[in-house]
Amino acid sequence: MQQKPSNEAGPGPAIILVEAQLGENIGAAARAMANFGLADLRLVAPRDGWPNEKARAAASRADHVIDAAKLFATTEEAVADLAYVYATTARNRGLPKPVVGPRAAAAALRGRSSAGQATGILFGRERWGLTNEEIALADAIVTFPVDPAFASLNIAQAVLLMSYEWMSAGLDGRITARAPVAAFDATPAPKAQLIGLMEHLEAALDEAGYFRTADKRPTMVANLRAILQRAGFTEPEIKVLRGVVAALERRHEKRRRADEND
Structure with missing residues (x-):
């Protein structure tokens, strides 16, 4: 059975x-x-x-x-x-x-x-x-x-x-950790959304030339991901951050086009 x-x-x-x-x-x-x-x-x-x-x-x-x-x-x-x-x-x-x-x-x-x-x-x-x-x-x-x-x-x-x-x-009553009580929903976003933010940021940094040498890129990416992971971002926070990255991408694109026209 x-x-x-x-x-x-x-x-x-x-x-x-x-x-x-x-x-x-x-x-x-x-x-x-x-x-x-x-x-x-x-x-x-x-x-x-x-x-x-x-x-x-x-x-x-x-x-x-x-x-x-x-x-x-x-x-x-x-x-x-x-x-x-x-x-x-x-x-x-x-x-x-x-x-x-x-x-x-x-x-x-x-x-x-x-x-x-x-x-x-x-x-x-x-x-x-x-x-x-x-x-x-x-x-x-x-x-x-x-x-x-x-x-x-x-x-x-x-x-x-x-x-x-x-x-x-x-x-046996040994529940010592609780989610923080707050006036807003502090539930961390699903990992899929956090991974999306990481990949979006890394692509933008690649375009901007942030990773100057290929051999150092994996370590730099790992450090960035550790920082983003540790923050425990909520879904609205991730949407805000992706909007910030997108705005920087648009600015970089405008500057690149202006340089090409010159």
Whole structure:
């Protein structure tokens, strides 16, 4: 008999597995999600394709998670509709992002979920985790308190830990983080809109000659994206900023035409 998800924990974060290599690990992650009331499984380019019968077998009747799993070609597509995302990593990447433990992350996710915000947690490849570019899409980093001499966690184990903390945060009153109370809607814009702003700004800066050398461009772009990501812009704020960029583009175009006429 197929088990059904419980509604006790309320709506939960999307669990996003990036380029998972083994179907068995996907299935074990789905089983862990079902144990603790999570059901939104997102798969980014799994190595062995999807659907995967090994994943279904390892899920141990968590068929509702497997059947509803969504497939994406890129991590950007997988997070596009989310307002707040955590990235899991055991290594210090030197990125300017808040770093929290799983308990604090789960409490914050509970608060954001109660405020109606769509959230997610990124988990990387079994062998080497997430890239810096993928982590740059997240708002904060989750790291587990493990032995530094043996810090690597199986992807399903990591999903289990976060799913457990999510459930625990809703059952024992340890909800310590809430969305800020304000007179206006401070909900962060979906990632798709933020990514659009980033790409629009980068294209405008390319046209203006801001990136003077090709070798420095990736680092400069990464720094710009980190600044924009950290701000937590709302949808109206992003519309304003894109209008500013568009106005600068028009001014640059007028100047270029004037120079050509001269």
